[in-house]
Amino acid sequence: MASIPASDHDKRKQISIRGIAPVEDIASIKKTFNRHLHYTLVKDRNVATPRDYYFALANTVRDHLTSRWIRTQQHYYDKDPKRVYYLSLEFYMGRTLSNTMVNLGIQSSCDEALYQLGLDIEELEEIEEDAGLGNGGLGRLAACFMDSMASLGLAAYGYGIRYDYGIFEQKIKNGWQTEEPDDWLRYGNPWEKARPEYVLPVSFYGRVVKEGSKSHWVDTQVVFAMPYDTPVPGYGNNTVNTLRLWSAKAPTSFNLSFFNDGDYIEAVCDRNKAENITRVLYPNDNFFKGKELRLRQEYFLVAATLQDIIRRFKSSRFGSRDPVRTSFETFPDKVAIQLNDTHPSLAIPELMRILVDVEGLTWDKAWDITVRTCAYTNHTILPEALERWPVHLLETLLPRHLEIMYYINFLFLKEVEKKFPGDMSRLSRMSMVEEHGEKRVNMAYLSIVGSHAINGVAAIHSEILKKETFKDFYEMFPERFQNKTNGITPRRWLLLCNPSLSDVIAEKLGESWVTDLYLLKELKDQENNENFLRELIKVKQENKMKLADYIQQKYNIRVNIGSIFDIQVKRIHEYKRQLMNVLHMITLYNRIKKNPNASFVPRTIMIGGKAAPGYHMAKLIIKLINNVGKVVNSDPIVGDKLKIVFLENYRVSLAEKIIPAADLSEQISTAGTEASGTGNMKFMLNGALTIGTLDGANVEMSEEMGRENIFIFGMTVDEVNETTKKGYNPKEYYENNPELHQCLDQINSGYFSPDEPALFRDIYNSLVHHDRFMLLKDYESYIKSQDRVSDTFKNPLQWSRMCLHNIASSGKFSSDRSIAEYARDIWGTEPTEYKLPAPHEKPKLDDDEDEMYINNKLGVKPGNKPSNNKPAKK
Template sequence: MTASEMKNAILHHLVYTLGKDAAHAKTYDWRMALSFAVRDQIVDRWFEATRRTYAEHRKRVYYLSLEFLIGRLLKDAVINMRLEEAVQDALDALKIDWHELLEDEPDAALGNGGLGRLAACFMESQATLGLPAMGYGIRYEHGLFRQSFEDGRQVEEPEDWLSQTHAWEFVRPEVAIDIGFGGHVQEIGSRANWYPSEMLIAMAHDTPVIGWKGRWGNTLRLWESRPMHGFDLARFNRGDYAAAAEPEALARTLSRVLYPDDHTEQGKELRLKQEFFHTAASIRDIIRRFESEYDDLKLLPKKAAIQINDTHPAIAGPELVRILHDERGMDFEEAVGIARNTISYTNHTLLPEALETWGEARMGRLLPRHMQLIDRIDDLHRRETGTGHVNAHQDGKVHMGTLGFIMAHKVNGVAALHTELQKTTVFKDLHELHPDRIVNQTNGVTPRRWLLSCNPRLASLITEGIGDGWVDHAEDLEKIEPLVADPAWLDRYAAAKKANKVDLSNWIAETMEIGVDPDAIFDIQVKRIHEYKRQHLNLLETIAHWQEIRDNPNAGWVPRVKIFGGKAFPNYIYAKDMVRLANDMARVMNSDPLTSRYLKVVFPPNYNVSLAERLIPAADLSEQISTAGKEASGTGNMKLTLNGALTIGTLDGANVEIRELVGAENFFLFGMTAEEVMARRAEAGHAARAIAEDHRLARALEAIRSGIFSPDEPGRYHSITENLSHHDYFMVCSDFTDYWRAQREVDTAFTDPKDWARKAALNTARAGWFSSDRTIRGYMKDIWHTDAAPQVADAAE
């Protein structure tokens, strides 16, 4: 597409789709017009992919996830369709600022963190690889809350990305699926009819997901809940206005908000209803699509693979059995076999508090037939394995992890260490019964968004050196290794990083009124705020460092900017205290004339995908400091590595694999191993001992206690200091000394800029394996048993 064709397309949509005259068009109108013009380019390719999938009777992958953290879509679409030049030139001709349009797009935050972002990267990689696939999620009216700070405290406000038209979706009123809850069951022999007492409708909204060079397009289908019976006109006419609207309001609440929990199990009825709503609509849609092509349900595992993203859609097993057995008349055992061979389950966490359970009473009331089927599935599983002690329904609860495991042919962990720990902890008994079921698929991230799009300076330097093959064969990044030996090239690598840091410094100055030195170490910890991720370990080290600088302000310190980003679950008081402490520290330290040249603390609010795209390219140091054994994988760690940040980290999650690939000498390792953590935790008084043995740690804790950071309320952080001194389940104190040592190694390494740049470039060169393309290929081979389709011709540049 030429620039002038693009310009005409934009103007056409401005006038005929948006009904706006160019003379009065605002940023929003131009952005929408551009989005529609770009979307037009995608649609034919998307259709072509669908046509081929049907014509060739290909197996489909269905990715069921309660979260898709997709972020903004415009730049992604422009880049993958290779329309950047045409768009730039067209907008120049129209005198419209491209960056202003990009910033105007709402950030679709239909997820909490890594789990949801992984789903989004997977959608993009599936499209890039030409794998016929469909993502199923919920079209939350309000995504993850918007975070702001008031006096340093986190304040949550509703996020409303849908208050404007969503440019990328197509509404499918004809794809409307009935969903029931409650009611009673009438058993007829082994089978049953379920008569729900409450009904609503799931309506589909489709967003095309286009792969690199437009070679393939898949669909992200998001369900919106709608009332089965609309508005009650009779009541309205009687003047009962509120009651007339009530059924509608109730039905719509199901897709109203995303639960803002990352790792806490939410024992809320509405959450269970959301899960069933999402899963039942998706399963019914999958069956409908299957039956439009085939008439033998026994073929289902050959033609469809259903991946459930954590346990949230784990009711898929019983629901599929219910359809096959109760509705289609298939023998029960055969139905379980078919369901199991179709479904596979990804586990993302070992934290006990995050493993979902539902009380049998609630489950029995909302899903009476499913409750019966779960008992029969347990019964069959006991007979199959000759054991009595592993049940999904146990101790008055339904354990969704066990249910997911029993109803899947493969269960996967998300990093090598996590998968091994699964076998010895959460799924120990199940693993002994089914030793071939657990497999590993180490996570990955899409290099299109997380390098090509977010870091154009580095991306073009790489492409200039080795061509653009790395974009869809990220392992090719290793071809830059020979360039790393060339001092001139390394200077350019360092210059690209520096320029990104200058951009970020300017943004921080403009938006937060904090001046930071672009030559300082940009030390970044961005992720959900949680004790296991240990932002407080970082904060304590920051305090200790600040104190040492104050002791001796002229000792030639290596300047640092500590950058934090992340949201705390609204009910997680401890995590919110950590946020406030960081902000209180920032206030005190940034205005300290003795230290502020050397140390700044910056916590931009509302961390989301777009902010990640801004921060990550500017990072020198990536903080991956979770208690070993607790972070299943991490994916931010991969994005930062790819963008040339060196990691300071524990042997946890994918850090282990990152370190192996980039080389131990290019990684700052510290802390106990998962095994050591378990042993140390068993020792009484471990925290007190660690504090007694490290005067820096003791002094940092004392500073918090003294109220230096909260003079108006000295006891503000009592719960943090008390917890760390006496309990410290996440081993902050026991890992502090080694963390301090590693941080000083970082300082020393940074004083040799050439060697630092070399290490950083080697991180980029060796991070290609962490592409989600590699991960998806792994799922295709080991779990889905499916091939990619021959792709549509490349979109020309």
């Protein structure tokens, strides 16, 4: 039994939930918890394990969701609002338990109930597996958006894949990354509900036959898509939306070629091939490598989802269950489909196939419906990340869809020719079928042509899309291009992960900022309040102590609490420039060694992130970080002035520990390469200062907080472009900067790899001879900016004042703001502050329509009033 002493009672985590009444009293939660332990898990307190207690708690919390979940779906059915469908191949949800308790307002009740049972809620929360069904920013953004759509009362559904194995578990062995499978479902998932009654067929392969003007896709191989639903609660509004994840299931029939040969075992085993579709998440981030399995995953998602969307559209009709909708005229008025990057872009030809081949609409009508329904979010401008599927693969796997894409392209190029007559070069550039080299279909071009709205995810990114990446398409469809700057949910990324800071803010502002982050700007009134600034310092120190304890236990590295906690956590990629950070580490190390007695502001530099398993350079960077750390951390001359920590297996639950403790956030990508970033926003909201380039959302962050409250360095996008045009020679910077020269020579000579002197030569050659992301040009500016960081840190009140301005300027970077903009500008729907009645509440009658709705639920005929009198017992 996991118990905690009474003296620790006051130290337990408290999450600020004032203003939300507890749903159940403590006695009820204890009773439900014990019932689940007994009846669901079939255990008693004598034999139960901490994991059993976690499952009992999870089921107890889920009980509070169930009535709200059902009532929300009933409400959507009856009101028939426009529904939003967010299609994403990644949903990086992290842990669910804490987030659900916070959004339902039952955290303190559960905490107290468990304490009375002799259990530690934090210990149980640590047992939950992260739902790591994403690589990084794109999947975590989808998770934040789901939270905001529920909190804003939008009738929204997330659709993705229920991978058996999520993003791999990273282990560091002898400084190298190794990958182990993330078997996140091995103990079961208490948050999901399987829906076998909604299993849907998905076809692959086959051929196309023509009957007059009609096309039929025949002789296909069928796989079944089984939905698993996860509830997504809004904050304090009793709305619970649905995340539906599809799992591949083999058909119930056997492969007769095996069966007829009498090989029953082989016939059964062959079924695994179908189910491999949803076996594992592709671990590449910002890399496109065409593989048939990936294409099958993408089509599997959209084929199952579109069948589900159309089923729901047909059966939804306000005020009546019958008759079903038979006309698609109102489809774009009732359905919005958002494509999260190009991964679900096959939704466009699939919707066309259904409307034309199955529902019998004309091509022109179907195309009008498709374009008005679909919208596309672009997440990257890196050429290697853009999806281009080989025609021969599409021809084999999806022959009818290839025909449809060819015809879409044919009609589109006719429109281009009409608008830009005689411009053959433009026709070639804009064709979604690329003819040079291997014949491929450009999925970004398909997404643009088939959508009514295309958006980037930060102002600078959206401008690059218009001026460079999709310039021709912007000139063709200027009205379609928009910007929607990313955001993060303040529930998980402040209220949940940093309760101490949440309480300090709540004491000044109350609770309304949790759903209106712009209210934080009122904190600027406290910039000269020394007591408040010291409160911020105290909160940060407490969070740093917790992280230091974690590092001590996990890595046996003792870090200096008084040092700058300098943190860079994100996927390992050359464009994110973790190598720049390494050059700074080595520079600081060399300075200490050169002059050990000089005054030095101590630092703890932490880097975390996973490298794609096939990305050699990224893995070598991890090895270099660990080797530099080994040298620095064991040098007695350096002592506690400098420590290097590589944070193994970075994930959402680890981010929740790291981000509240950060002093400095590293956002140092080459200008023009990071679409937005969302980690930068999380650090900002939690009172870390940013050192960064004018890239992605850093630009808007600096505008919001003022340049005096952020450490900006390096080239701008225009300067990067200018340098590229002139011709960039990295060797010239290497030869002209003595500190840089020394760092690179140490890397090249084996100073950090004495047993294998040539180990890091690839890194040296890459930087000195190629340097695609211009680290060496930005190095001097970066080091000077880091020196400014150290000088500023010497003045705690000045530093705290800058932290205050960061927190107070975070309002724009709430995903609530992002989603409200998507809703109004793209989806044609409106967020609502309407609060659904809680299961224990009597519904509030706002108008006659609501009264009719409620009477209908109670089975009361018009003109009669429901009676509260129970019939007398006979």
